[in-house]
Amino acid sequence: xxxxxxxxxxxxxxxxxxxxxxxxxxxxxxxxxxxxxxxxxxxxxxxxxxxxxxxxxxxxxxxxxxxxxxxxxxxxxxxxxxxxxxxxxxxxxxxxxxxxxxxxxxxxxxxxxxxxxxxx
Amino acid sequence: xxxxxxxxxxxxxxxxxxxxxxxxxxxxxxxxxxxxxxxxxxxxxxxxxxxxxxxxxxxxxxxxxxxxxxxxxxxxxxxxxxxxxxxxxxxxxxxxxxxxxxxxxxxxxxxxxxxx
Numbered sequence: 487x488x489x490x491x492x493x494x495x496x497x498x499x500x501x502x503x504x505x506x507x508x509x510x511x512x513x514x515x516x517x518x519x520x521x522x523x524x525x526x527x528x529x530x531x532x533x534x535x536x537x538x539x540x541x542x543x544x545x546x547x548x549x550x551x552x553x554x555x556x557x558x559x560x561x562x563x564x565x566x567x568x569x570x571x572x573x574x575x576x577x578x579x580x581x582x583x584x585x586x587x588x589x590x591x592x593x594x595x596x597x598x599x600x601x602x603x604x605x606x
Numbered sequence: 607x608x609x610x611x612x613x614x615x616x617x618x619x620x621x622x623x624x625x626x627x628x629x630x631x632x633x634x635x636x637x638x639x640x641x642x643x644x645x646x647x648x649x650x651x652x653x654x655x656x657x658x659x660x661x662x663x664x665x666x667x668x669x670x671x672x673x674x675x676x677x678x679x680x681x682x683x684x685x686x687x688x689x690x691x692x693x694x695x696x697x698x699x700x701x702x703x704x705x706x707x708x709x710x711x712x713x714x715x716x717x718x719x720x721x722x
Contacts, residue, residue: 528712528715529696529715531711593708595652600647
Protein backbone atom coordinates (compact mmCIF):
# COMPACT_ATOMS: atom_id res chain seq x y z
CA UNK A 487 0.00 0.00 0.00
CA UNK A 488 1.80 3.05 -1.29
CA UNK A 489 0.00 5.59 0.86
CA UNK A 490 -0.95 9.03 -0.39
CA UNK A 491 1.29 10.06 -3.26
CA UNK A 492 1.85 13.69 -4.14
CA UNK A 493 3.80 15.08 -7.03
CA UNK A 494 5.78 17.02 -7.72
CA UNK A 495 7.48 17.26 -4.34
CA UNK A 496 9.00 20.59 -5.29
CA UNK A 497 7.79 22.99 -7.95
CA UNK A 498 9.26 26.32 -8.96
CA UNK A 499 7.21 28.74 -11.02
CA UNK A 500 7.61 32.35 -12.12
CA UNK A 501 4.88 34.85 -11.44
CA UNK A 502 2.03 34.47 -13.90
CA UNK A 503 2.64 30.81 -14.68
CA UNK A 504 0.37 27.91 -13.78
CA UNK A 505 1.01 25.32 -11.11
CA UNK A 506 -0.56 21.87 -11.09
CA UNK A 507 -0.25 19.68 -8.04
CA UNK A 508 -1.32 16.04 -8.11
CA UNK A 509 -2.52 13.72 -5.41
CA UNK A 510 -3.23 10.02 -5.63
CA UNK A 511 -5.13 8.88 -2.52
CA UNK A 512 -4.57 5.64 -0.70
CA UNK A 513 -6.09 2.60 -2.35
CA UNK A 514 -9.71 2.34 -1.35
CA UNK A 515 -9.99 5.96 -0.26
CA UNK A 516 -12.57 7.98 -2.14
CA UNK A 517 -12.30 11.29 -0.25
CA UNK A 518 -9.52 13.79 -0.75
CA UNK A 519 -8.68 16.93 1.21
CA UNK A 520 -6.26 19.68 0.28
CA UNK A 521 -4.54 21.85 2.88
CA UNK A 522 -2.07 24.71 2.57
CA UNK A 523 0.70 25.29 5.07
CA UNK A 524 2.30 28.69 5.22
CA UNK A 525 5.29 29.37 7.46
CA UNK A 526 4.16 30.20 10.99
CA UNK A 527 0.48 29.89 10.01
CA UNK A 528 -0.35 26.26 10.54
CA UNK A 529 -2.49 24.16 8.28
CA UNK A 530 -5.38 25.77 6.43
CA UNK A 531 -8.21 23.79 4.88
CA UNK A 532 -8.73 24.48 1.19
CA UNK A 533 -11.06 21.96 -0.40
CA UNK A 534 -12.70 18.58 0.17
CA UNK A 535 -13.60 16.35 -2.77
CA UNK A 536 -15.13 13.03 -3.56
CA UNK A 537 -14.80 11.39 -6.94
CA UNK A 538 -16.28 13.81 -9.50
CA UNK A 539 -17.75 15.97 -6.75
CA UNK A 540 -16.63 18.97 -4.71
CA UNK A 541 -18.03 18.69 -1.19
CA UNK A 542 -16.62 21.86 0.34
CA UNK A 543 -14.42 24.50 -1.28
CA UNK A 544 -14.90 27.15 1.38
CA UNK A 545 -11.13 27.43 1.95
CA UNK A 546 -10.24 28.04 -1.68
CA UNK A 547 -9.44 31.57 -2.83
CA UNK A 548 -12.21 32.76 -5.12
CA UNK A 549 -9.92 33.38 -8.06
CA UNK A 550 -7.08 31.46 -9.71
CA UNK A 551 -7.52 28.29 -7.63
CA UNK A 552 -9.45 25.21 -8.68
CA UNK A 553 -9.52 21.54 -7.76
CA UNK A 554 -10.86 18.37 -9.27
CA UNK A 555 -10.98 14.69 -8.50
CA UNK A 556 -12.01 12.87 -11.67
CA UNK A 557 -13.45 9.40 -11.89
CA UNK A 558 -10.11 8.13 -13.13
CA UNK A 559 -6.73 9.51 -12.12
CA UNK A 560 -5.41 11.71 -9.34
CA UNK A 561 -6.91 14.75 -7.72
CA UNK A 562 -5.44 17.96 -9.10
CA UNK A 563 -5.05 21.33 -7.42
CA UNK A 564 -4.54 23.99 -10.06
CA UNK A 565 -3.27 27.50 -9.43
CA UNK A 566 -3.38 29.88 -12.35
CA UNK A 567 -1.27 33.02 -12.70
CA UNK A 568 0.71 32.30 -9.56
CA UNK A 569 1.90 35.10 -7.31
CA UNK A 570 4.64 35.10 -4.67
CA UNK A 571 2.03 34.75 -1.92
CA UNK A 572 1.10 31.33 -3.30
CA UNK A 573 4.48 29.98 -2.19
CA UNK A 574 3.67 27.35 0.40
CA UNK A 575 3.53 23.64 1.09
CA UNK A 576 0.36 22.03 -0.20
CA UNK A 577 -0.72 18.83 1.47
CA UNK A 578 -3.20 16.29 0.29
CA UNK A 579 -4.90 13.83 2.61
CA UNK A 580 -7.34 11.02 1.98
CA UNK A 581 -9.81 9.02 4.00
CA UNK A 582 -12.35 6.32 3.51
CA UNK A 583 -15.99 7.25 3.87
CA UNK A 584 -15.39 10.95 4.41
CA UNK A 585 -14.43 10.51 8.06
CA UNK A 586 -17.76 9.01 9.08
CA UNK A 587 -18.18 5.50 10.36
CA UNK A 588 -17.56 3.50 13.49
CA UNK A 589 -14.69 1.24 12.43
CA UNK A 590 -11.24 1.74 13.89
CA UNK A 591 -9.83 3.40 10.81
CA UNK A 592 -12.62 5.92 10.68
CA UNK A 593 -11.98 9.54 11.26
CA UNK A 594 -8.30 9.34 10.41
CA UNK A 595 -6.68 11.27 7.60
CA UNK A 596 -3.65 9.89 5.81
CA UNK A 597 -1.41 12.66 4.52
CA UNK A 598 0.94 12.79 1.61
CA UNK A 599 4.44 14.22 1.96
CA UNK A 600 3.37 17.50 0.41
CA UNK A 601 4.21 19.60 -2.63
CA UNK A 602 6.32 22.67 -2.02
CA UNK A 603 5.58 25.49 -4.41
CA UNK A 604 8.03 28.33 -4.79
CA UNK A 605 7.04 31.32 -6.88
CA UNK A 606 9.92 33.47 -8.07
CA UNK B 607 -18.29 26.10 13.42
CA UNK B 608 -15.83 23.99 15.35
CA UNK B 609 -12.40 25.30 16.21
CA UNK B 610 -9.26 24.42 18.14
CA UNK B 611 -6.65 26.63 19.71
CA UNK B 612 -3.05 25.84 20.51
CA UNK B 613 -1.91 28.65 22.79
CA UNK B 614 1.81 27.89 22.63
CA UNK B 615 3.87 28.39 19.49
CA UNK B 616 6.77 26.49 20.99
CA UNK B 617 7.38 24.21 23.95
CA UNK B 618 10.88 23.38 25.19
CA UNK B 619 11.49 20.44 27.49
CA UNK B 620 14.56 18.56 28.66
CA UNK B 621 15.00 14.97 27.55
CA UNK B 622 13.55 12.58 30.11
CA UNK B 623 11.14 15.15 31.52
CA UNK B 624 7.38 14.94 31.03
CA UNK B 625 5.93 17.04 28.24
CA UNK B 626 2.55 18.66 27.68
CA UNK B 627 1.32 20.32 24.50
CA UNK B 628 -1.90 22.23 25.05
CA UNK B 629 -5.08 22.29 22.99
CA UNK B 630 -8.49 23.75 23.70
CA UNK B 631 -11.54 23.31 21.54
CA UNK B 632 -14.89 24.85 20.76
CA UNK B 633 -17.57 22.58 19.37
CA UNK B 634 -21.30 22.19 19.22
CA UNK B 635 -22.24 18.66 20.07
CA UNK B 636 -19.86 15.85 20.89
CA UNK B 637 -16.25 16.58 20.04
CA UNK B 638 -14.11 14.38 17.81
CA UNK B 639 -10.55 15.39 18.64
CA UNK B 640 -7.20 14.40 17.17
CA UNK B 641 -3.47 14.92 17.43
CA UNK B 642 -1.10 14.77 14.46
CA UNK B 643 2.67 15.18 14.31
CA UNK B 644 4.75 16.61 11.48
CA UNK B 645 8.46 15.97 11.11
CA UNK B 646 10.55 18.26 8.89
CA UNK B 647 9.71 18.03 5.18
CA UNK B 648 7.11 15.36 5.83
CA UNK B 649 3.33 15.13 5.85
CA UNK B 650 1.32 14.89 9.03
CA UNK B 651 1.11 11.58 10.85
CA UNK B 652 -1.82 10.52 13.00
CA UNK B 653 -1.01 10.11 16.72
CA UNK B 654 -4.29 9.55 18.51
CA UNK B 655 -7.96 10.44 18.64
CA UNK B 656 -10.79 10.88 21.10
CA UNK B 657 -14.26 9.91 19.93
CA UNK B 658 -15.93 8.60 23.06
CA UNK B 659 -15.14 6.51 26.13
CA UNK B 660 -12.18 6.91 28.48
CA UNK B 661 -10.94 10.44 28.89
CA UNK B 662 -7.33 9.28 28.70
CA UNK B 663 -6.46 8.21 25.18
CA UNK B 664 -3.25 6.38 24.35
CA UNK B 665 -1.61 6.71 20.97
CA UNK B 666 1.56 6.11 19.01
CA UNK B 667 5.14 6.55 20.26
CA UNK B 668 4.10 6.62 23.94
CA UNK B 669 1.93 9.71 23.61
CA UNK B 670 -1.38 10.10 25.35
CA UNK B 671 -3.99 12.83 25.58
CA UNK B 672 -6.51 13.72 28.22
CA UNK B 673 -9.98 14.85 27.24
CA UNK B 674 -11.42 17.30 29.77
CA UNK B 675 -14.97 18.32 28.99
CA UNK B 676 -15.32 20.93 31.72
CA UNK B 677 -12.18 22.73 30.59
CA UNK B 678 -12.79 22.00 26.88
CA UNK B 679 -9.21 20.80 26.60
CA UNK B 680 -7.40 17.93 24.94
CA UNK B 681 -3.76 18.25 25.99
CA UNK B 682 -1.12 15.95 24.55
CA UNK B 683 1.24 14.36 27.07
CA UNK B 684 4.18 12.05 27.33
CA UNK B 685 5.78 10.92 30.61
CA UNK B 686 9.37 11.04 29.36
CA UNK B 687 10.38 13.10 26.35
CA UNK B 688 12.90 11.97 23.74
CA UNK B 689 15.01 14.18 21.49
CA UNK B 690 13.37 12.39 18.56
CA UNK B 691 9.97 13.74 19.69
CA UNK B 692 11.06 17.18 18.47
CA UNK B 693 8.54 18.08 15.78
CA UNK B 694 5.49 20.19 15.00
CA UNK B 695 2.28 19.01 16.68
CA UNK B 696 -1.22 19.78 15.48
CA UNK B 697 -4.49 19.43 17.32
CA UNK B 698 -7.59 18.99 15.14
CA UNK B 699 -11.35 18.73 15.45
CA UNK B 700 -13.84 17.15 13.11
CA UNK B 701 -16.34 19.59 11.63
CA UNK B 702 -19.54 18.19 10.25
CA UNK B 703 -20.48 19.26 6.74
CA UNK B 704 -23.90 17.69 6.85
CA UNK B 705 -25.15 14.67 4.92
CA UNK B 706 -22.59 12.45 6.63
CA UNK B 707 -19.51 14.24 5.35
CA UNK B 708 -16.86 15.87 7.48
CA UNK B 709 -13.62 17.82 7.37
CA UNK B 710 -10.84 18.53 9.83
CA UNK B 711 -10.07 21.91 11.32
CA UNK B 712 -6.46 22.15 12.51
CA UNK B 713 -4.86 24.34 15.11
CA UNK B 714 -1.90 26.54 14.28
CA UNK B 715 0.58 23.97 15.55
CA UNK B 716 3.03 23.85 18.46
CA UNK B 717 6.70 23.27 17.87
CA UNK B 718 8.12 20.89 20.46
CA UNK B 719 11.83 21.02 21.10
CA UNK B 720 13.34 18.38 23.33
CA UNK B 721 16.78 19.34 24.59
CA UNK B 722 19.44 16.73 25.22
